[in-house]
Amino acid sequence: MKKYLIPDEWCIIEEGFNPDMHRSSESIFSLGNGKMGQRANFEEQYSGKTLQGNYVAGIYYPDKTRVGWWKNGYPEYFAKVLNSPNWIGLDVLADGEMLDLATATTTHFKRVLNMKEGTLSRSFDATLPSGKQLRVNAIRFLSMADTENGVIRYSVTPLNFSGKITFVPYLDGDVENEDSNYDEKFWNILWSNAKAGEATLLSQTKKLDFRVGYAMRYALQIDSANVTAKADMIQTATKAGNSVTIPVNKAQVATIVKYVAVSSSLNHAPDHLVDAATQSAQAAMHKGFDTMLAEHKAKWADKWTHSDIRIKGDVEAQQGIRFNIFQLNQTYTGEDARLNVGPKGFTGEKYGGTTYWDTEAYCIPFFISTAPAEVTRNLLVYRYKHLQKAIENAQKLGFTNGAALYPMVTINGEECHNEWEITFEEIHRNGAIAFAIHNYLRHTGDNGYLAEYGAEVLMGIARFWSQRITWSHERNKYVMLGVTGPNEYENNINNNWYTNKMAVWCLKYAQEALSIVKKDAPARYADIVAKTSFDEKETERWNHIIANMHFPFNEQLNVFMQQDGYMDKEQILAADLDPAQRPINQHWSWDRILRSCFIKQADTLQGIYVFEEEFDTETIRRNFNFYEPRTVHESSLSPCVHAILAAKIGNIDKAYEMYLRTSRLDLDDYNHEAHEGLHITSMAGTWMSVVEGFGGKRVYNQQLHLNPIIPQQWQEYAFRITFMGNDIEIRVSHTQVEIIAHGSGDVSLYLYGKPVTAKAGESTTITR
Amino acid sequence: MKKYLIPDEWCIIEEGFNPDMHRSSESIFSLGNGKMGQRANFEEQYSGKTLQGNYVAGIYYPDKTRVGWWKNGYPEYFAKVLNSPNWIGLDVLADGEMLDLATATTTHFKRVLNMKEGTLSRSFDATLPSGKQLRVNAIRFLSMADTENGVIRYSVTPLNFSGKITFVPYLDGDVENEDSNYDEKFWNILWSNAKAGEATLLSQTKKLDFRVGYAMRYALQIDSANVTAKADMIQTATKAGNSVTIPVNKAQVATIVKYVAVSSSLNHAPDHLVDAATQSAQAAMHKGFDTMLAEHKAKWADKWTHSDIRIKGDVEAQQGIRFNIFQLNQTYTGEDARLNVGPKGFTGEKYGGTTYWDTEAYCIPFFISTAPAEVTRNLLVYRYKHLQKAIENAQKLGFTNGAALYPMVTINGEECHNEWEITFEEIHRNGAIAFAIHNYLRHTGDNGYLAEYGAEVLMGIARFWSQRITWSHERNKYVMLGVTGPNEYENNINNNWYTNKMAVWCLKYAQEALSIVKKDAPARYADIVAKTSFDEKETERWNHIIANMHFPFNEQLNVFMQQDGYMDKEQILAADLDPAQRPINQHWSWDRILRSCFIKQADTLQGIYVFEEEFDTETIRRNFNFYEPRTVHESSLSPCVHAILAAKIGNIDKAYEMYLRTSRLDLDDYNHEAHEGLHITSMAGTWMSVVEGFGGKRVYNQQLHLNPIIPQQWQEYAFRITFMGNDIEIRVSHTQVEIIAHGSGDVSLYLYGKPVTAKAGESTTITR
The missing domain is CATH 1.50.10.10 (Glycosyltransferase)
Known part of the structure; x- marks a missing residue:
């Protein structure tokens, strides 16, 4: 376990690039919007250790079962989560020299997962082998509002030279799974096409014929002015993109905004996927980065209103619980009963x-x-x-x-x-x-x-x-x-x-x-x-x-x-x-x-x-x-249940000890396995540890019960729950419990076993 | 289960070629001599279903373990029995047309495993697609006397034409295992060489560097006269042989005798293997087919003297028990503690x-x-x-x-x-x-x-x-x-x-x-x-x-x-x-x-x-x-123990029922798995069923006990056992038990719980 992330209430922050931790960081800084998601792979080329991961919800491959000794009743296959075509790809070249953080020298590297807003950003200064220095600022998100769209804004500033910056935004279907029983590739690419300013790709899973269409558009800027540039087509059987080169002076900012749409056959007619993605990418570009981001943030704000847990006095605990809630909310949004x-x-x-x-x-x-x-x-x-x-x-x-x-x-x-x-x-x-x-x-x-x-x-x-x-x-x-x-x-x-x-x-x-x-x-x-x-x-x-x-x-x-x-x-x-x-x-x-x-x-x-x-x-x-x-x-699902029961029997030290084991499991990578992905489902256990453990939330006979306690280490904590259509906020300090009924009706519940009614729109405070 | 083998006391006989059963027959008609062995693959080309199997005792390949889910403590590899270079190979052509029983029409086909003598022979008339008719008589054995030698005598008679018969005796290292976890081949071929009248091959297992050298010589005859013929060399990176063509008249018999030596690095210096095999093959040819066979038969005769069980009145039971004893004796001879x-x-x-x-x-x-x-x-x-x-x-x-x-x-x-x-x-x-x-x-x-x-x-x-x-x-x-x-x-x-x-x-x-x-x-x-x-x-x-x-x-x-x-x-x-x-x-x-x-x-x-x-x-x-x-x-190891205990408690019907389940398990292929090989170790259970079950043989406190019973279905049975250096034959009929002490000393034992002394060299008869 190497602690390299900076404590912060709303963000996960890495300062200074840690190539050894990069596969773990790729997991931790992942983004998703319920319909698709991705590991925090770099947009630009990276020749260091990485696990490429783009995932489209509901798409899988039935990989032939591998066993040592067959037993009657075993299934014929294991449905594998698929690494899907790479749509974030964006090569960056300075006077023809490739930017690659595995070969460049990097300073001022900062990677931030903004959990409040659902964005991943990176900034760094890179010195290329030639000595050319570039400043990079990149931000991306997978829209919670337009769930087929991903947007990347990527800016490059030459720091010690004037010259040509080349952007190569592309879609690439030649991808593989680490988890493949027989080292097969799982995708066929049925279509790839590049035109000036756009590219499309149509991919098909082997065996089950799931199809996913991809389209990209992009816009270019120098400083804040829109510019255009001649596009060279990049097109192979499995890849499509453009290469655009723009001359920039030292200290000028060259920016590309890449708009992508990912349309799957779960949601569209299979023969309409390229068109659907093309229209969606065009609509996204038409809407523009700022509007897209604002609508995305609004969706996240609503989620946070109802699911946030606030902890005062322990920034690591605060960061940990929000990280877990964030990951759960971006993994599953509940709009599609097939997921x-x-x-x-x-x-x-x-x-x-x-x-x-x-x-x-x-x-x-x-x-x-x-x-x-x-x-x-x-x-x-x-x-x-x-x-x-x-x-x-x-x-x-x-x-x-x-x-x-x-x-x-x-x-x-x-x-x-x-x-x-x-x-x-x-x-x-x-x-x-x-x-x-x-x-x-x-x-x-x-x-x-x-x-x-x-x-x-x-x-x-x-x-x-x-x-x-x-x-x-x-x-x-x-x-x-x-x-x-x-x-x-x-x-x-x-x-x-x-x-x-x-x-x-x-x-x-x-x-x-x-x-x-x-x-x-x-x-x-x-x-x-x-x-x-x-x-x-x-x-x-x-x-x-x-x-x-x-x-x-x-x-x-x-x-x-x-x-x-x-x-x-x-x-x-x-x-x-x-x-x-x-x-x-x-x-x-x-x-x-x-x-x-x-x-x-x-x-x-x-x-x-x-x-x-x-x-x-x-x-x-x-x-x-x-x-x-x-x-x-030794299961990530274990500590939370023990935290809840320890709290129940009044053993708050044990409850807190158990809580700590779940709270930052992935952030601090206790089990040395964050590089394989995060423990998404057990993150819910952390929420349970707080709300059912410390908060003592129970429902018996359709009645809400609360028995809040608070660890010594915290000053105050608060959570919000939905119950029988009511929207109830509970704030717990060492001296009092405050209940706020946000909804339109009064809420009856039991606090420490005694009936309490929280009036609609009011705050009810009970001294502990 | 398809019964297609003909009952016989000393032989396993197939009359009429059964291509559907051929993989099973290849198992059943197998030969071995403790040091090497082989399935009953045809010498000549065969394009039908077959499992090629040549095995050299003690040679294996550590195949990387394949599991669904790894558990701590599992071994890294599974040692696989290796199909080794094919040394029986002998293409046969009539005027350039290949003999292949999958394409020829076959009549008078007879395959015989002579268990008394340890030989496998085949005879048939084949009509090639061209209409040419050939009569084939082939016999082979793996010498029990010269345990690195195998000998094949193969005769072809043109029945309806005069023309050219071509023999292509060869050694072929390009072989594969059916049982390979990752579909790999397990052998490297280090050397292959063909000269007129001989060929050599040196093979090496991957990973562990076991080596096996092969050499072949051959002699040709027309009718019974030795002849010579010009040899064309067959030599590739993995194969070595000769092609010899001899003109024969209709009804003349063209014969090739192929002498092979198989020398492994378990028994020779690794850099001496080709020489060792060459010398051994030359010695075998010098000794000649008839002498080789006579010495081989003598060894078998000795084995039968000490291990045979004779059953009167039930030829299928007689064939079954001898088949089991034969297979055990050719699998393990006890000369090498590494096997x-x-x-x-x-x-x-x-x-x-x-x-x-x-x-x-x-x-x-x-x-x-x-x-x-x-x-x-x-x-x-x-x-x-x-x-x-x-x-x-x-x-x-x-x-x-x-x-x-x-x-x-x-x-x-x-x-x-x-x-x-x-x-x-x-x-x-x-x-x-x-x-x-x-x-x-x-x-x-x-x-x-x-x-x-x-x-x-x-x-x-x-x-x-x-x-x-x-x-x-x-x-x-x-x-x-x-x-x-x-x-x-x-x-x-x-x-x-x-x-x-x-x-x-x-x-x-x-x-x-x-x-x-x-x-x-x-x-x-x-x-x-x-x-x-x-x-x-x-x-x-x-x-x-x-x-x-x-x-x-x-x-x-x-x-x-x-x-x-x-x-x-x-x-x-x-x-x-x-x-x-x-x-x-x-x-x-x-x-x-x-x-x-x-x-x-x-x-x-x-x-x-x-x-x-x-x-x-x-x-x-x-x-x-x-x-x-x-x-x-549902284990081949099960019925014998039950047969013995059933006999012990006097339930002779159950004992016989259990005995029947073991006796002809492979000959009658009860479990539909003879095509994968025979149940060699459980064959010992059949012997136990007779000797410990019906014979009631026990050793308590270093004392021999016998309690013979006899199934109604048999007239008489006899077995011979070695005990404390004594050599004792026991014959059981419905009326009496006869004990013959073949050794030089008197034998004391308990018969039906009563002490009996069998005088050396005499027969002692006790009425039941």
Whole structure:
């Protein structure tokens, strides 16, 4: 871990170019707008280490599965996130000499990600090998208002010479993926064309024929005056651009503004993509850089209004939490139910797929409180659209009668993962998907969702659990054999408490949901019954399971047992581990990890987090105090749940310690993996640590509860949440809690367990 | 399964060419001589489906591991069995027209594997596309006497024309492996040279620089008269040969005898290989075909004397058992402690490696009774030579202090396997390796082996178990967590009864072995103690484990439990399965298999087989009757153990049913996989089924026991075993048992539990 970024409340700042950190910086300074995104690759040529990454949401490639040993039931392919044609490309030459920060000497380098406004800018002075000195100022953004447009303004000033500056703006389809099972390229380029002042490109993914059209226009300036220049065409089978050379005097500023449009076949007719992109790029240039930027900033301002967390007295914490919120908001905007929140968002290729249980378990708690209800609803509809695939997935494993097993990793609903102990066994994901429906309903009251979509999903999931759970004559109880819990440091275990808990809850909730639909929308209920061949007698088994499920419990310790036989393991605490051996997943053999008692991430405690209202604080404390010391937190999803529970049981020091582990995970690159992309989905966990941890936000029975505490290290913090259509701001200091109901109605909630009504438009202050 | 082979007591016969079965036939008709071997590829060109396979014992390629998801501790590579340069190649042309059985019309095709003599012959009439008719008679063998030589005699008779017959004998290094993780070729060819009458080739494996030199000579005949012909040279970078054309009249026989030598760098200086091969090929030609064959047959006759099993009244059973014995004897001759018995022997590439626990658990029981003691001793020494690698393998997983974990699959002692649930967890193999030492000693009395080699191996193994077993405070017992037993249809289970049993036995036997060495060879004992830093106090923990190990047991059923929690599974019997769903490993998802109660191969029963003398017959029967009905026998290693135990408990019908499943597994290709090679190691199980099953052969306390029974289907059977240097033949009919002591001393044994002495050189007959 090398701390090289400068603390700032609203910006991520790198001063002085760090080539060794550049791949990490490319991740950290990434931009996105929900529809597309990109790593912070340089516009100009760069021959140093880089991971090129331009991503178009929803476009993927089914890469043929690679395994050591095939198991029946493995999927044929793994859907890969695709590095797509490069549209930021802009070679810069001074009197014919190429600017390349790997060969130039750089001073006054500054890179800034302005999170408030959603822009990435760079400035530096470069001395070329010839001795010529250039000053560069560049800024770009992917418009949140015009979501098919990206704009780059790039200025070059000769500092010690007068001469010719050449700009070569281009679109380049000859790109590759680092993550390719068989070192294949994934794109065909169907069209490339350069004309004076513009270029177009049409790309096509292999196998699935996704298509993306690109168009660029550009404008030139010297100082602030528009100029024109003769364009030489750059055109190959995979690349199109212009080369323009303008004479500039020493200290004059040569500027190019590049307007790009990226139009995909998800949103346009495939044969209209080049035209659509051309029109869009023209419209962007017509609108102009300043207007484009202003509209983009306005969109970001609105997002910040509803999702910002302010922390006074700790600029690193402030920067950390805003970075996480910023990345979440630019990864997923909730406008398109075909998209989801990838583990790396638009910042890298790793892990492929876009959808893990992270979405339901971590991202939905964030979006449900910070964005319009439609955003979460679209994440739920995404799973509804995949229901048939989930049923097919379960059939492949031997389940019948509409049982649905959602995949561990997916883009289009089909399972991509191919590790039996995860693919077939880490089935608690099915529970998270069901619980997200409940979570959405308790935050929005949108019961209509059940009739329209939710009930069918819940039925498929309940049917799966009903078949997956088996009767043990030996125990006279139902058991669930051969699963992997959230703790992936154990595989093929029996009776994982968390999974059993989730399964039984699903069997209950599916019945509740069906009865709501039956009552509220009887015609739709009849449709569902017909469509799914549902027989209410099925619930007899469901209820028999609910009444007779085995939950491992240790009488002596008075704690729930993570799984059968957990106490047979040698009981050592994480604190007793040699620090040089950590993280154990980098230092120990898999054999040793599996047999150890060490827990990767919240498992039993994940269940206690999800179903917290069922347990008294003493039970939570006992289980926390048993499991947390055995947990090595080697998943980015781990600390947040522990922060929340630690806060709940009053252990604020532990809560703060856990919070710190999530807050700046990528900014400070704790795990030495920022170069592969950011931990987008776990960023939601940081938000949860603050709002559910320190803020103590809960929703029980469609009632909002707050139990704010504040770490010593902070002076004050504030967050804003949406709940049942209300817009509520909460500010917490060491002496008081202030609640501001921004919406048009009064808000009733429980503060520290007592009912409080915050009047519409007013600030209500309660002394702590 | 297509039965196309003709029953015969001593031969495997195919009449009429079956191109669809040809890849299987290439496996079934394979030849080997311990030092090299080959599939029954045609000498002449063949453009149909074929798997070319020439193998040189001990030569391998470390192919870079391919996995879906890497786990710490996985090996970097998998040692692959290599298809080596083709030395049988012999193009045949009639007036320039190529003979190719894929394009010619064939009649009177007959292929014969003569197991008594160790030869492969073919005869057929072929009509070429031009209408020319040829009669071909070909025979070849890999000499058991001159083990670097192979000889082919190939005769062609023009049936309806007079013309020119061209023979193109060659050596070809441009070969590939079907089993290659990255589609690479594994050989470099360093030298190829053709002269009139001879050709040489020098090949080198990539990475490890194994080298193999090849030389060929040949002689020509018309009818039985030697002739000469002008040779045209065939020489490319990877191939060397001659082309010779001889005019023949209709009905004259043109014959070529090709003498080849294959010399590897395991046995010669690397820079002397071409010379060595050249000299060897010349010597072979000088000796001539008839003498070469006679010496080869004599070697086989000796092998058959000691290993044959004769069955009267069932020609298919006779053919089956001889086929298995033949394959075992041509795969491993026991002359070289660097070699072992590969799962496919010289018949295919599949499974790579050469050494699995099959060697100790199945092959040693065969060789110890049918071959000189040195043969088994060399198999044991092989593991001794790998001890340091086994210690390193254990270290990689986190074990210390000289603990040794032998690999699941290996050629050179390093682990090749890369599936965590097997590689790290199927550790019972370590027990089989220890038990083989005991098995060798109880058959030979060669206690000196312990001092020289055995004790060190046993100490490393005991140290491994001592560390691998952990104390459970919960149970107040020792437990062994996270293992895979012989039943590979369950992974990462706790307290596999078989593995626990094996481990505890090893801890006892290591102490017994060490005390024998201490007493018999105190100086050597001191050396071992010094070399291994052995502290006798280590045995305190060993003995504490022995006294306090947990063995799962079901009180109600009164049977040992395969693992903790086995009875939580839904209890269904294999007989209740839909036959269309079998084998389940081809019809069920891995998920379903894992969670089912079905057992792939003997697991608890494997332990009962190994330690049979500990259990009364009623206990064996109870456990057999519980486990066998839950066993799907989807490993070729499964039926034999069940046959032996079924015979033991008097269930002769079940014993015969199980015997039938092993006897003709490859000949009748039950599992549709003969085209990939034969199940060489499990062939030993068939021998065990007869000798230990029907013959009831046991060794308890260095005493030989026999309890022969005979299936109704047979009139009589006989086998011959070596025991404590004695050579004993046993003939069993429905009325009597005849024992013939072929050696120079009287033999004392127990027949049906009663002591019997068989006088040297006499036949002792006991009425049943």
